[in-house]
Amino acid sequence: MDKQTHHSPAIVLDNAAISRGGHTIWSHGNFSIPTASVTAIVGTNGAGKTSLLKAELGLLASSSGSIEVLGQPAGKAKAKIGYVPQSYSNQDDVNLTVEQSVLLGINGNRFGIHPTRVSERGQARRAMSLTGIEDRAAARLGELSGGLRQRAAIAQALASDPELLILDEPLANLDLASQRECVQVLSNLNHELGMTIQIVAHDLNVLLPILTGAVYILDGRPHYANIHDVMNSDLLTQLYGTPVEVVTTPQGNMFISPHAGGSKPKEQNLHTRSRNCQQ
Numbered sequence: 001m002d003k004q005t006h007h008s009p010a011i012v013l014d015n016a017a018i019s020r021g022g023h024t025i026w027s028h029g030n031f032s033i034p035t036a037s038v039t040a041i042v043g044t045n046g047a048g049k050t051s052l053l054k055a056e057l058g059l060l061a062s063s064s065g066s067i068e069v070l071g072q073p074a075g076k077a078k079a080k081i082g083y084v085p086q087s088y089s090n091q092d093d094v095n096l097t098v099e100q101s102v103l104l105g106i107n108g109n110r111f112g113i114h115p116t117r118v119s120e121r122g123q124a125r126r127a128m129s130l131t132g133i134e135d136r137a138a139a140r141l142g143e144l145s146g147g148l149r150q151r152a153a154i155a156q157a158l159a160s161d162p163e164l165l166i167l168d169e170p171l172a173n174l175d176l177a178s179q180r181e182c183v184q185v186l187s188n189l190n191h192e193l194g195m196t197i198q199i200v201a202h203d204l205n206v207l208l209p210i211l212t213g214a215v216y217i218l219d220g221r222p223h224y225a226n227i228h229d230v231m232n233s234d235l236l237t238q239l240y241g242t243p244v245e246v247v248t249t250p251q252g253n254m255f256i257s258p259h260a261g262g263s264k265p266k267e268q269n270l271h272t273r274s275r276n277c278q279q
Contacts, residue, residue: 008071010035010164010196011056013222015065018051025051026217029065031224036194038186038210039224040201043217044241049200052215052222053166056198057083070163077164082157084150086168086200094142098152101141102127105159127158130193131185147178151185158189165189168200171207179206186210205255231256 009032017027026048033039041049054060055067058075067074069081082105093101102124103116128134131151141149150170157165165186171179187210189195201207204214214230216223216239230236231254233245247257 008035009033010037010070011198012068013065014068016055016062016067016222017064018048018055018060019063020051020060024063024220026220026222027064028220029067029222031215031222033196033198033213033215033224035196036190037212038190038197038199038207040199040204040207040211040214040227041216042201042204042214042230042239044239047217048222049217050168052217053168053198053200056166057081079160080163082160082162082165084153084157084165084167084170086172094140096141097137098128098133098139098141098144098155099124099137101152102155102159105156123159123161124155127155128152130158130189131155132181145178146174147181150174150178150182154182154185162195164196164198166198169202170199171201171203176206183207183210208254 011033013029013031016029018025041052043049051060055062056069056074058069058073058078062074069075070077096104099121103120105127106120106123107116125134125137128137131154133148133151133155136144136148136152141152144152154165154167154170157167167186170182174182183206186197186199190197190210198215199207204211208227208231211227213224213227216225216230216235218235218238231246236244236246236256242258244256244258246254248254
């Protein structure tokens with residue numbers, strides 16, 4: 001299949017709007033997301049993040065305007081998209097081996113009916129290798145930690161060799177070590193394969209090292225911006241609905257911190273704060 005070039009955007013919204021039951025969820029979506037980018041989708045609950053994902057996947061039609069994904073109208077490029085839902089597995093899956101689960105990403109509609117082809121097994125092993133779980137191929141999902149199970153979910157989404165990987169809250173309910181391992185997997189996919197990645201997330205801190213931009217839904221409109229422009233205390237306070245501040249360390253790293261007290265939050269620089277404390 002033809003791969004998107006880095007010169008053409010992966011996702012384009014042109015005056016797009018989404019409505020359900022006569023109610024407009026969001027409108028005036030006008031932006032493009034670059035190919036080979038890593039984008040967070042942020043916003044308060046109910047703002048329309050899930051609706052945006054469904055619209056990109058072609059599961060929810062735009063009520064006006066247009067949405068293009070990988071150069072095609074939304075819904076036409078499903079074969080090029082890998083999707084990791086928020087709830088990956090259920091009780092029916094726990095007895096599957098990791099390899100069987102990953103194979104579902106290739107032949108799920110034929111699983112258990114037709115034998116697996118050698119080429120399909122090779123695809124599954126490549127996906128497991130990309131996520132660092134090839135040595136757990138024979139393990140059952142029920143035996144895995146939450147972090148390993150999440151990497152198995154990513155491997156399943158990678159098995160069909162997608163150009164765009166979409167993940168819905170992939171780090172929720174994982175401990176910090178597992179979160180960092182999953183983020184490293186995503187970083188490798190982006191840097192080594194040039195994969196375009198979208199991540200719905202509430203907590204941006206662990207993702208910040210790999211993010212290039214963010215889509216945020218504010219005042220009923222979706223926006224896209226470079227991640228450095230999104231790291232603004234006033235903007236993030238509006239998005240989170242609670243006071244937060246952006247802190248910059250002496251090494252130049254940034255993170256988001258809850259803001260104590262009722263005064264207006266502002267960007268903090270630990271160089272400056274350290275000098276002030278010494279005076």
